[in-house]
Amino acid sequence: MCLRSLGFVLIVFPGVLLGEISAQRCDAPKLLHGYFIPRQETYSDKAIITYSCDNGYKPVVDSWWATSTCDRGKWSHEPQCIDESACFPPTIPNGKYPENSNGWYEDGSTLRITCDGGFEHQNQFTTTTCGNGKWSSAPVCERSVSACSAPPKISHAVIIHGYQEVFAAGSEVQYECEDGYTAHTEKSVCIQGNWTPVPTCSKLTV
Template sequence: MCSRYLGFFLLVWFPGALHAQSAALQCAAPSLDHGYFLPVKETYSHDTKLRYGCENTHKPAVEGWWAEIVCQHGTWSHTPRCIEEKACIPPTIANAKYTEASEGWYEEGHIIRITCDKGYEHKDNIATAKCINGTWSSLPICESKSFSFVQSLNLTP
């Protein structure tokens, strides 16, 4: 008799609990200045991938002309952002470090100074890069000190 009541309780309670759990995992539609989302909805379920693009004169603050965010447990993977087309996203420079912008991107004209990791040095003594019209000018290369030493000896076969 007790198991009958337990079965009835679980039958009534379980669907309600599942619905409450799935509703809690949804993400509200994000906002985006100078951009748009595909598809447009008021809420998005867990694991939904939402693509976004930016209006003319702007671009996503990530690599490429389209970007993607993912709804994870009621929160978006990152805040979508459109920046001016002439701004630069952080460069990828192997074996190096530089001061990252607090906004995650750099305005046109910004100059970054690159520091090579231990055991590496600047190739051609270039240690800075400048954001010009949305791209970095002359990105420095950090090469192994042992490679540059062998290269300076001009030991080519």
Template sequence: MTLPDKMFLSCLGLVLVLSHPGVLHAQSSAEHCSAPQLEGGFLVPQLQFYLHESKLAYACNFGQKPAVEGWWATSVCLNGQWSHTPQCIDENACFAPDIPNGKYNESPEGLWYQEGSVIRIKCDEGYKHKGLGATATCTKGAWSALPVCERSEMSCNEPPNIPHAVVLHKYQDIYAGGSEVHYECEDGYSVEGANSRKSVICIAGSWTPAPSCTISKPGPEDDGDTSGGMTKPVDGSRGRGQGGGDTDARVGAPSGGATTGVSTGGSTASETGSVTTSDKTESTNSPLVIAVSNCGSYPKVPNGDVVRKRTMSLRYACNGFYKRVGPETVVCYSDGTWSQLPTCKEAFCQLNLDEYTNYNFQESGTLILKERETKRVQCIWPDFTGRISCTKGQIKISPCCHERDYYYNRCH
């Protein structure tokens, strides 16, 4: 290159610097990176320091590999820090696996695990292990049969949408069995029934019946009195008996006595505007049983439903995981009242397996059992299971036993 050419290039460089001073300032304000110390490998290019956003590549000697995927790797200098620190590890080590919907113990090494390392996968809430395996072992640079977390049949989708209400929890697609979600009604609205829950529970893949938010009304219905177990009809409307009075349904009248407010003189309890349910056995002027269509909308039984409708009676049944307490059949009286309603009592046990790690169960998450139900739970050893049973609301757990010991009745 001739002297005039060199002078021209020098002048051109000076013009570029003067015309774009911000570029030079940006480079000078960002910190550079020192050359990383790499044992068992080499860097390209090999420099004492690297400017901001500079990239280097590295490879490892025989029997080793980069601590990230591939037989070579690259790292970038970002304001004084490398995007990852170049490192060579044993070629039989394993990289951290990707387990969708599952978690496992982190390695003290960071991004990789030494050969022979064993990880135990715990599935996220609402998921369970597919098959028997819950662990994986690093062998010659690969993981042995990584466990899979699949959705549990006990989990639920998003909770039901209730008009004029919001859920007081962060949104999620899947909820584990046993999850409880709380609602809050819009201002000016309240939950039906003084004793109604403001929540739903995920049980066996389904949500329990959702509450309803209705317009709050001033007067006796809002004075907080819960005596008699007052409840609304199924559709939230008021029932009307033959006596012409607007009525609500009253749940749980005392056995063997008339409920307070029931008229015995042929008129309905229109003073309080409530349809009552009661035992008519002691009434001196008991109303007649008439067609159920005369009592308006059917009474609502929490966690239960009408399963048979006849002209003169209704039959109720409780949802799964609940048992009926009280009469199965409900009738309508000529004074516009319903006979005593049944109630649905919880009949299941709920267990968080994560709190029983000393039993060496392979499964995790929430387990729900019906009354008098027994389930086998896979243990961390092949052919070993534990038994969990639910009796009168109490949980009994049997430790892990081999199948042959169950066969010979040697497990206690």
């Protein structure tokens, strides 16, 4: 009985391991307008391919050639060649815009930039347009004069709010005193660049 059970285990385990290894392999990518090396039908986990694109096209990453790694049955990024007039996502400090699921934007695409809380547009420009692979002058988000820096540190207290360096006008934070202390005012509001009122934590008296 014991020998039969042992034999059964020895037969099943290799099959399971073989199935797991197969599931982690990657099929060769279907790369239009480009070529890659080494060329194989399948690739083992962690295998790396290098690819480049035909004239008039470019990789979906910001370089004329790119690499992609087989990671548990999927490529770290799907090798793709896009029109060289397309644009990669712009970098807008302290600003955000609608993200394209493709990871790139077609020529002629226009993005409306929204500044983060505590920041405002430096001028009237709020959009940027992709043209021939480059973005037009992007809007600049600068700190608002009415914004506040991080709330002041209060002895024997913590702030019930995730850390951030800049707060928009009207932002509100709540302090909580440690055990044995109490606050007369628990909340502070950002008003014209200043936090007011500033709470204090006083020791409880028996």
